[in-house]
Amino acid sequence: MVDLAQKFDVLVIGGGNAALCAAISARRSGASVLVLEGAPKFYRGGNTRHTRNMRCAHDAATEILTGPYTEQEFWDDLLRVTGGQTDEELARHMIRESKDILGWVVEQGVRWQPSLGGTLSLGRTNSFFLGGGRAMLNALYLTAEQIGIAIAYDAEVTDLRIEDGMFLSATLKQPIGGATEIRAATLVAAAGGFEANIEWLKQYWGEAADNFLIRGTPYNRGSILKTLLAKGVQEVGDPTQCHAVAIDARAPKFDGGIITRHDSVVFGIVVNKHAQRFYDEGEDIWPKRYAIWGRLVAAQPDQIAYIIFDSTVLNSFMPTLFPPIKADSIAELAGKFELDAAVLEKTVTEFNAAVRPGTFDHTILDDCRTEGLTPPKTHWARKIETPPYYAYPVRPGITFTYLGTRVNKQARMVMKDGKPSANMFAAGEIMAGNVLGKGYAAGIGMTIGSVFGRIAGREAAQNARN
Numbered sequence: 270m271v272d273l274a275q276k277f278d279v280l281v282i283g284g285g286n287a288a289l290c291a292a293i294s295a296r297r298s299g300a301s302v303l304v305l306e307g308a309p310k311f312y313r314g315g316n317t318r319h320t321r322n323m324r325c326a327h328d329a330a331t332e333i334l335t336g337p338y339t340e341q342e343f344w345d346d347l348l349r350v351t352g353g354q355t356d357e358e359l360a361r362h363m364i365r366e367s368k369d370i371l372g373w374v375v376e377q378g379v380r381w382q383p384s385l386g387g388t389l390s391l392g393r394t395n396s397f398f399l400g401g402g403r404a405m406l407n408a409l410y411l412t413a414e415q416i417g418i419a420i421a422y423d424a425e426v427t428d429l430r431i432e433d434g435m436f437l438s439a440t441l442k443q444p445i446g447g448a449t450e451i452r453a454a455t456l457v458a459a460a461g462g463f464e465a466n467i468e469w470l471k472q473y474w475g476e477a478a479d480n481f482l483i484r485g486t487p488y489n490r491g492s493i494l495k496t497l498l499a500k501g502v503q504e505v506g507d508p509t510q511c512h513a514v515a516i517d518a519r520a521p522k523f524d525g526g527i528i529t530r531h532d533s534v535v536f537g538i539v540v541n542k543h544a545q546r547f548y549d550e551g552e553d554i555w556p557k558r559y560a561i562w563g564r565l566v567a568a569q570p571d572q573i574a575y576i577i578f579d580s581t582v583l584n585s586f587m588p589t590l591f592p593p594i595k596a597d598s599i600a601e602l603a604g605k606f607e608l609d610a611a612v613l614e615k616t617v618t619e620f621n622a623a624v625r626p627g628t629f630d631h632t633i634l635d636d637c638r639t640e641g642l643t644p645p646k647t648h649w650a651r652k653i654e655t656p657p658y659y660a661y662p663v664r665p666g667i668t669f670t671y672l673g674t675r676v677n678k679q680a681r682m683v684m685k686d687g688k689p690s691a692n693m694f695a696a697g698e699i700m701a702g703n704v705l706g707k708g709y710a711a712g713i714g715m716t717i718g719s720v721f722g723r724i725a726g727r728e729a730a731q732n733a734r735n
Contacts (some may be wrong), residue, residue: 271419275442276452277303278733280439282493283459284308285315286402287697287718287725289409291457293377294726300733302726303453304413304423305441307460308488313406313422316485316669316698316714317460319526320402322384322395323374323719324712325367331379340364344711346394349553350560354706356505362678363704366720373397374719395712401527426493427644429456431500434684435691454733455692457725458682459718460627462670463491464511465523470667473509480572482516483667484530487523494699497674502690503683505675506702509519512709513563515539516666517591518573528590531661534562535631535649536585537578539663540618541569544603544613546620551648554634560709567665571618575606577617577663579653581702585631593659593718602658621652669714671702680725692732694725 279295281288284306296302306313326340343364347355375381380399384392391397398405413420421441427448428440436456441449463469465487470478498504520529534550539562541547548565566574583593596602598618603610620642626635631649639646674695675683682690682700697718704717 271303273449277301277419278454279303279452279457279729280305280453280455281457281459281726283315283461283697283699285312285317285459285461285697285718286320286406286409286535286715287722288457288459289406289413290719290722291459291694291696291726292327292413293409293416293727294723295457295730296413296416296418296726298727298730300514300730302418303451304420305426305439305451306420306422306562307425308422308486309728310422312486312488313410314403315489315701317402317718319485320393320405320715321527322397323370323715324395324710325371325716326364327368327371329443333383334393335384338394340368343367345576347704347713350708350710351706352708356485356703358677359676360704363416363717363720366724367716370716370719370723372619373723378412379405380408390636391711396531419557429493429496429500431693433691434501434688434693436693440668445644448526454546455695455729456694458493458497458645458674458693458699459697459722459725460493460699461489461491462511462673462701463494464489464667464670472707474567477567477572481567481665481667482518482520482525482529483512483523484516484525485523489669489698491670494670494673497682501684502693503675503685503687504672505700506671506673506706508670508672510705510707512560512668512671512705513567513667514560515562515566515574515576515663517589520666523668529666531576531589531663532586533576533661536582537576537653538646539574539576540608540616541574542571542608542694544608544616546616546644549644549647551638551646551650562663563667564667566663572664574663575608576663577602577653577658578660579655579658581651581655583659589661591661595659596659597656597658599658604661606660606662608655609687617653620646621654624650624652668673669698669701671705671707673698673700673702676700676703676721679705679728681728682723692729694729696725697722
């Protein structure tokens with residue numbers, strides 16, 4: 270039983286990767302640590318439960334990585350997906366620190382496995398967790414318990430007492446008992462974004478947000494973020510920007526996870542409810558640009574789209590939880606989704622006529638392209654002409670939001686007057702907007718959480734001692 274009456278050195282709000290890295294880092298630095306996880310124990314860990322891998326810089330191949338991934342290459346990839354919308358000092362600091370994380374998390378009980386194949390093409394850049402995100406979380410929780418970190422579940426923080434940039438206490442609400450005041454010398458906020466708060470999303474997206482599916486936890490409602498911003502912490506990031514991918518429209522509203530994501534876009538075409546293409550399906554290498562498709566579908570009528578391909582590519586990508594819809598003709602396929610059959614047939618026919626032959630290779634920007642078609646398909650273009658035909662319905666799947674708290678290199682929150690907070694730190698999705706102004710590169714969310722979690726815990730422990 271956790272003694273909530275004692276004053277802790279470090280209070281960590283959140284229960285995912287960033288929170289656990291912060292808690293372990295603080296504890297190993299000599300601090301007493303309390304972790305408050307708002308979810309029940311079974312659902313602990315936020316979006317980390319659904320992850321598979323982490324992107325870290327490294328100078329040479331390892332047992333689980335096929336080659337080097339330099340700091341400069343990591344930076345170039347980040348620059349490409351964000352379009353320059355990133356804090357360069359913080360981003361380069363994160364990339365540099367990420368080189369130590371691969372070994373550090375192993376010391377905390379996490380195990381790696383060789384990378385997965387398919388369309389991901391991440392064998393050189395990303396390390397995969399043995400057993401996935403939940404196994405990674407279980408390892409971190411086990412370590413946390415073994416080294417004496419206090420953990421409370423179903424522990425919703427409803428208010429924070431902050432004066433002149435200094436955290437004083439938190440108000441805790443649990444299913445049994447009334448409100449409890451939690452005192453700590455320092456605070457680490459690692460409670461995620463606000464993607465599960467549909468009403469908050471609607472402030473920026475309008476009614477379209479009703480059609481969004483939330484890939485991760487239903488517990489990331491942004492209450493801690495909202496409280497911090499209301500009490501003087503400087504915000505960072507565009508509230509309309511988020512990590513959003515195309516996921517199966519048949520997925521549940523919340524918690525569908527990684528198995529609802531579609532990697533099949535590059536193998537076919539994508540049409541909207543009017544049976545028309547709306548974007549280049551072959552724009553860039555998939556793991557660097559797959560996150561654009563959530564936002565693209567969000568901008569289409571009724572936030573729905575359909576990935577269409579033929580039997581020649583059925584086994585070319587990682588399958589999802591839901592099987593594709595099958596038909597013997599394009600017209601029959603259109604009927605199954607209530608699309609205009611004549612329009613869809615015209616779209617496919619015009620696409621096929623525009624395809625120019627080349628040597629197909631989904632791991633590079635190949636020379637299979639269209640000519641005279643708007644929008645073009647600049648790579649991986651092959652005719653859709655071999656029945657049976659298949660389609661997946663997709664909607665925007667929101668992973669996490671980019672509006673967050675501004676931090677410095679010590680993961681210390683920055684107040685609206687530009688001064689660093691006296692004793693408040695942040696890690697993970699709640700501050701990801703410092704690095705991710707827009708776009709996404711596979712595995713970088715875990716990098717942000719691990720790197721800044723480790724920094725926040727270390728710095729919070731030192732702050733508490735002082």
